[in-house]
Amino acid sequence: MSIEFDNNMPIYIQIMNYIKKEIVIGNLKAGDKIPAVRELALELQINPNTVQRTFQELERDGIVETKRGLGRYVTSEESKIMEIKKEMAGDLLGRFIQGMQELGFANNDIVTIVAQAVNEEDKE
């Protein structure tokens, strides 16, 4: 696991996003065990309390579960994983649309441009 951290953003949020992405793209699968706090802290060279916080937040969001005495696991609910996927796609789209609007494109133009780009991609 390696993350290029941006020190301007909370570190725990960056690790949360990284783990969510690993789940969405399938590197971490439903029911997989996730690393222990100390192990991940050492690997990422960060404070163990920051990793602890990351895991607590992921737990609160229902993305990981603690099995008493066994450690932490990725949720086995596929619907939860779909939800994360939609949420991440939503974030990307939101940023894209905002960027296009700032460039002066109207909403229907944006749709046309995206449709064209997707078509081009298909031909290649």
Added chain:
Amino acid sequence: MESVLQLTNVTKSYRGKKALDNVSFTLSPGKIIGLLGSNGSGKSTIMKLAAGLIQPASGTVTIGGQLVGRETRAVTSFMPDQPLTESWMRVENAIQYYNDFFTDFDAAKANEMLTFMKLNKTDRISTLSKGMNERLQLTLTLSRNAKLYLLDEPIGGVDPVARAKILDAIVNYYNEESSMLVSTHLVHDIERIFDEVIFIREGKIVLQDEVENIRITHGKSIDEMFKGVFGE
């Protein structure tokens, strides 16, 4: 929660110049705290006060609720910016020296850390590079089972490789029931291992906060925040 280290209205002067001016702060257990300030800001004075090497002119310094003295020195592990080891020693002598001197010294942990740090027991301290010497000092300091660890400029003047190794060792070997106060002016390389930071300027505390809170509130790294506060 009980505080590990508490300074209350501490003032200390050297030759009429105030090194610390009415300083108060509290460290809670289980945290790694960065004490950040430029040279001459009062960082080392705080370290020496907490280590019980000097006394405040006014105010109080307590560790685990006790005034700093013989009892608190027994639970405080201090890594000064100048090594305590003698140059004639070999690494194994330094370990033995600490083992004889401190009842809370964990020789098994020290041996494990020596391997981690790639230090040879038979090497003479006088032949160690600055980076290797820092690794040894850190090994000696963290091998005690203390309540409070004080690291004064642990990464000052060492190359990036040694620096990374020292940070790894701090993350790997610090004990969660204790606290660690780390003074430095090199913020960028080390800010990710802190829970909290204290900024000190001209003997006064200008900020104490959780690092993630600073990033959330200001959208800035600790390094940028530091430069903002201390920049000319």
